[in-house]
Amino acid sequence: MSTAARGGQSALPTYANARDRNDSVSSRSDENTGDEAMDERTVAQQLQQLVIDPLEIFSVDGSRLVADDAGTESPTPMRGDASNTAARESEPRAINTASDATWDFLANAAQMFEQPAELSEIARADVDRGFDMQGYWWGGRAMQRRMYMEYRRTAYPQYQGVSHDVRSVLEQARAVDPTGKFYRFRYAATGDRFRCKITHFQLRDLVWATSSYDVFYWHADGVQSWNPWQRRRQCVVARREMPESFRLSALCVDGGTVFAGDYNGRYFVKSLWVDNGASASGQLGDISDVGDIVNHVSPACIRDRVSVAMNSGRVDVFDVHRATVIERSPFAWAVNCTAEGADGALACVVGDSTQGLLVDPRQGYRKVAQLQGHSDYAFACALSPDGRLVATGSQDMSVRVYDVRWPREAAAVVCGNIGAMRVVRFSTCGRFLLAAEAADYVHVYETPTFECAQQVEFMGEVAGATFSPDANCMFVGISDAVHADTLAEFTRISDPAHSDTQGFTRISA
DSSP states (O other): OOHHHHHSOOOSOOOSSHHHHHHHHHHHHHSOTTTTSOOHHHHHHHHHHOOOOTTOEEEGGGEEEEEOTTSOEEEEEOOOOGGGHHHHHHSOOOOOOOOHHHHHHHHHHHHHHSSOOSOSEEEHHHHHHTBOTTSOBOTTOHHHHHHHHHHHHHHSOEEESSOOOHHHHHHHSOOOBTBOOOEEEEEEEESGGGOOOOSSTTOOOOEEEEETTEEEEEETTEEEEEETTTTEEEEEEEGGGSOTTOOEEEEEEETTEEEEEETTSEEEEEEOSSTTOOEEEEESSSSOOTTOOEEEEEEOSSTTEEEEEETTTEEEEEETTTTEEEEEEEOSSOEEEEEEOTTSSOEEEEESSSOEEEEEGGGTSEEEEEEOOOSSOEEEEEEOTTSSEEEEEETTSEEEEEETTBTTSOSEEEEOSSSOEEEEEEOTTSSEEEEEESEEEEEEEETTTOOBEEEEEEEEEEEEEEEOTTSSEEEEEEEOSSSOOEEEEEEEOSOTTSOOTTOOOOOOO
């Protein structure tokens, strides 16, 4: 992405109020769009000419983290190492057979769409008029949008903790119908106030919902609460309340309590049910350790307890009421995520290993079964409400779903479009599985067949995605230094199998 695109002024018009915006949209529909959009046949031909290997790989060892101008850390390949020049020249590279005209178009498209959004609040009616869910105007430019998203998919770097062939993973995945319609977009808010701050590119579960109107996310100013129905935002945990230099890496909001972990193995916990609620902070380990990152926090089945996944290779069970660790279970590798079943009899643990574990939390996380099949490290896992299915999301671009009664082999394998699967969640009704990729795509699969899915497309890094506790709403947070930072709300369609007033078509089983 060019520097000019990051820092340049928007070429798109802005509006003082909704009436100006609507008048502009109405006038656009009557204009000749020839100056605004390329001939669709020409764009289609250029899209066919664009042949880039989308599987160009950068290993974790061959990359470094840098902070962008907004403070978000992102991995950047180390390309300037002279000692690796000869080796790189001998390695397979992405092949570009596109014409110069095609790449000229891509450069212009990138500069056109890597701009501030026109709208700061987007409703369903705006989408019907030609805006997308992030406030960008796409009317008459469907082919350009398609080509730009293809460009993003091919340009997005893949990172591997364990070297593997991504094509072999894709070959294992089942064919999925991506035209499902289970949740309908309702409302989104954009701008810096709604930026879900990502501090580590592999840790993304930073959006939580305790109801259909209470959504929590991590922001540069602290933990924020967002009510999409009242369109109101407020800070519930200010940065000044946290320990000095507290650098949040994991967040959990459940049962009226906020629990946050940081890069040095520290925690912060606060009650939200009372004004000026009591808070506590401290060290999870014996000493402060820069390498002891809190990778993930998830609610335990026992009230007032959370399971904390530690990068040092252990799971801590933390009592938020007493602010103390009550149990500590070691593992042979860094633990990236844990998920506990509703009855507390079974839990899933994944980390820096291609194999996950099913364990019994009641017996000190005793190993029950081993989950095999992934080709790279896993960073997400979830158990279905009935405890029958467990899903794991990995950097190999796949989500594997296992039946806990026969966990030797995955019952279903589904793959994403652009990169690692960073968040997986089952809805409380058990009918849907949400899987969020590192950027641009969130998928909602229909269980138990996983043959139909709804694909939600954004532009930007996905900071988190979650269902409301009643499964009637879905929320997605997008954080990106170039495109619009977005918090989006979707509401469940009562009968996805039939068309409705919004124009969704009937979906065959």
